[in-house]
Amino acid sequence: MGRNSSFTKMSPQIQNEFIEILGNKIRQVIIGRVQKAKYYTMIFDYTLNTSHKDQTSQVVRYVIIENQKVRAEESFIDFIETKNKTAEGAKKEDLRRIASELEQCVSDKLTVMDLMDLIKNCDRCKNDPDSVHELANLIIEERKSEESQQLELEKNQRKS
Numbered sequence: 001m002g003r004n005s006s007f008t009k010m011s012p013q014i015q016n017e018f019i020e021i022l023g024n025k026i027r028q029v030i031i032g033r034v035q036k037a038k039y040y041t042m043i044f045d046y047t048l049n050t051s052h053k054d055q056t057s058q059v060v061r062y063v064i065i066e067n068q069k070v071r072a073e074e075s076f077i078d079f080i081e082t083k084n085k086t087a088e089g090a091k092k093e094d095l096r097r098i099a100s101e102l103e104q105c106v107s108d109k110l111t112v113m114d115l116m117d118l119i120k121n122c123d124r125c126k127n128d129p130d131s132v133h134e135l136a137n138l139i140i141e142e143r144k145s146e147e148s149q150q151l152e153l154e155k156n157q158r159k160s
Contacts, residue, residue: 030077041061042058043061056080057076094136094140096115098139101135104119
């Protein structure tokens with residue numbers, strides 16, 4: 001550092017505010033790019049952080065077309081702390097399948113809320129909630145993957 005330079009240490013609170021301001025500005029730039037893009041998709045991925053807290057990362061993937069050149073970009077948006085995510089985003093059929101896998105008695109008359117209660121109150125969920133959570137995520141992801149493949153197939157058929 002030169003003679004006329006000085007450095008003042010920032011408090012953790014000021015550092016966090018500074019990081020938040022920069023993060024918001026970066027998000028605004030990314031959102032601006034996505035708004036200009038012809039195609040984009042949002043990706044939400046659930047994981048445990050290093051403190052073993054549930055969190056969902058938000059990522060956006062988008063296509064930029066400039067000067068007849070096409071490139072795909074992917075940008076991280078944010079982490080969201082999630083609480084009790086078991087069966088979140090599940091459809092009724094997913095819940096039926098989860099309950100069946102947990103050896104619960106399932107009927108067609110059960111509502112979504114009935115199925116959620118059935119799952120949350122079963123012995124396995126009370127004794128090993130992580131395994132039920134993993135089961136739910138696997139079933140939901142499997143269904144989403146099948147839906148995505150079906151959409152891609154329909155999209156390719158329309159192009160033909």
